[in-house]
Amino acid sequence: MPDMSAHLALTQLVPFAAEELDKNKVTPGVLGFVVFAALALAVWMLMKSMNRHMGKITFEEAPDPATTGPDTPKATPAK
Numbered sequence: 772m773p774d775m776s777a778h779l780a781l782t783q784l785v786p787f788a789a790e791e792l793d794k795n796k797v798t799p800g801v802l803g804f805v806v807f808a809a810l811a812l813a814v815w816m817l818m819k820s821m822n823r824h825m826g827k828i829t830f831e832e833a834p835d836p837a838t839t840g841p842d843t844p845k846a847t848p849a850k
Contacts, residue, residue: 799807
């Protein structure tokens with residue numbers, strides 16, 4: 772039964788702690804700002820890295836078969 776006494780102690784402590792907490796004065800505080808700033812910095816660094824990597828990609832699109840003329844040789848399929 773030691774678990775039951777710990778549970779009873781917690782149920783007695785929680786209302787006492789809640790009485791001291793004023794709901795009108797609760798703010799995120801410094802920790803909330805630090806976490807938000809860290810997330811914003813991480814997103815900015817990821818976007819910068821993605822932009823750099825996307826700039827390195829070279830892509831040449833294949834010509835549209837509908838616009839090629841009849842004199843253009845057709846590729847033979849590999850066997």
